[in-house]
Amino acid sequence: MSSYRQEYAWAKKLLTKAGCESPAFDALCLFSHAFGMDRTGLALSGDKEADGEKVPSFRGQVRSRAGGYPLQYLLGEWEFMGLPFSVGEGVLIPRADTELLCETGLSFLKGRRTKRVLELCAGSGAVAVSLAHFDRDAQVTAVEKSPQALSYLRQNVARHGSRVTVAEGDVLVKPAQDAVYDLILSNPPYIPAGEIGRLMKEVSFEPRMALDGGEDGLLFYRAIVTHYPSLLCPGGMLAVEIGAEQGEQVRRLFEEAGFSQVAVGRDLAGLDRLVSGIWPGGKRTAQVCNFDRNTV
Template sequence: MVTRQQWWQTAQERLRQAGCEDAAFDALCLLEDRGGLPRGRRPDDTPLEESALTELNAALAKRADGYPLQYLLGEWDFLDLTLRVGEGVLIPRPDTEVLCEAVAARLGPSSRVLDLCAGSGCVGLGVASLRPDVTVTAVELSEQALVYLQENVARYPRLQVSPRRGDVLTDAADYPVGYEAVVSNPPYIPTGDLDGLMREVQHEPRMALDGAEDGLLFYRVIADEWTTRLVPGGVCAVEVGAGQAPDVAALFAAAGLVDVTVIPDYAGIDRVVLGVKK
């Protein structure tokens, strides 16, 4: 009979050999999810049931092969939220919390917010969790991602977030002028870089990653078209990839935004570009 502790030790070693960055954490998460280990407890000498062992070993094999831990678990924490995730939706990341915090800090009472390329809803729900007085319209094109967006909005009925299917590249004119914030974590990876991404990222939807040839397509559309939906004094804030902040800041300035600001993430990398409509 294999105990939780024995399985955890064996799983860690297998994941290390497979190149997983945090093998102990990943194995522990799987043990909590499929092995009955209470969250926050260290693995003990409790024997694993055969059915649980089978599920654990199957999940371990997928994780060792580069399948994202978040997809295996089916949900992931973001700020104080726990969001449903799976194939077809981008995985929420800590860097994006910086975007939510930056926007929430700049909103007036009862502001109206547009969350573009909403994916799982982490940005819109994150802003709303920090500022429950605001209302958010979360726009997403992918039918697969929209399912997760709708599920996550339903998880937090106290937050005023409304999912809406729409194409950020073409639909700006369908939305009225009158928003105090436009916020987005859009696709921003240059097409030519996609095949070289980490193996875990290769499992995420290309649609949520591909920012066209130079990675800036969505920023151009947001700057040129979606900032017109803002009221004077409204904020436009986007997450950017490493090294993209100067180009995106220039796009914002060219679109007439003022007080353009670049905000670093927790690792000190420029991660958010924010501007204000005159």
């Protein structure tokens, strides 16, 4: 039988050989997930015989990771804005780059009298739930079309005790009625359809529905700036995550739609990552948007 240290070393070696970008980190994550032992535990108890009942499952997950299967799906959850979110096949994995979208929304809401928020293409709910968690006065509605993603969205809303309202809806179709929101956020699919097959292997396991932005990657941005300004109150903000090469194109779409103060935000790597704009609009009265709603 092997020791815990030998199991970890085997995993690290296999992942290194497979070309994983962070073999030591991935090996430790899977090791901790399988054996309930962190780095300190490994240092203190590494020479003990590994739990024979857990070894086969651990090795199977390591082999899956070596084959390109996402680490996040194997672990069943991933962190976003310091909070754990349940993830799995059928839902986009939350990424640190998207925290800029959430932080932009939180900054905009700070000090506002009303904080009505709509998130489009909500996926796992990472943005909607985090925003509601860090701003307790926010009234958030999260819209998602995919049945699989909706399942994770509901799980994460329930997991964090959030007051987020979950709504099923197709972002490409204009809602039947107007509503009033102070802030609309979205991390929509934005990868050009022809480029999806050239992405990293592990991305191929994520739902194409959450990646495919149409022929030029701008399909959802056009729909959002066409259908959703009417749902914003005067002075309300629309903010969307973008691909690193899409800043100028999406900025132009915002300006052509009538947004003011249009800005392109950059991530920690200095890449274009977000476009935001303020809707000047006119006088509005509150109504209810006719999404297919159900609150968790």
